[in-house]
Amino acid sequence: MNLEMRDHVRKREEDDDEMMLFILPALHLIGTDGVALRECRIPRHTSSLTCEMFVKELLEGHVKNCQIAFRMEPHIFKSLAN
Numbered sequence: 001m002n003l004e005m006r007d008h009v010r011k012r013e014e015d016d017d018e019m020m021l022f023i024l025p026a027l028h029l030i031g032t033d034g035v036a037l038r039e040c041r042i043p044r045h046t047s048s049l050t051c052e053m054f055v056k057e058l059l060e061g062h063v064k065n066c067q068i069a070f071r072m073e074p075h076i077f078k079s080l081a082n
């Protein structure tokens with residue numbers, strides 16, 4: 001390896017070290033403040049429907065909702081269930 005290339009590699013390593021001096025403290029701050037963020041989360045699955053009512057709503061509702069929940073179309077789900 002020639003001297004110019006070796007110097008370039010060393011420079012990149014020094015730049016990487018300097019970047020880590022910035023990134024590691026930032027990650028630490030995110031980790032310690034993350035506790036407060038978790039406590040402020042809004043519940044996602046808050047449906048008042050029972051399991052049977054929820055499945056029925058998915059099967060009779062928009063096709064996309066069924067595809068997202070079951071990863072298949074309603075007629076395929078019904079065929080498998082029967």
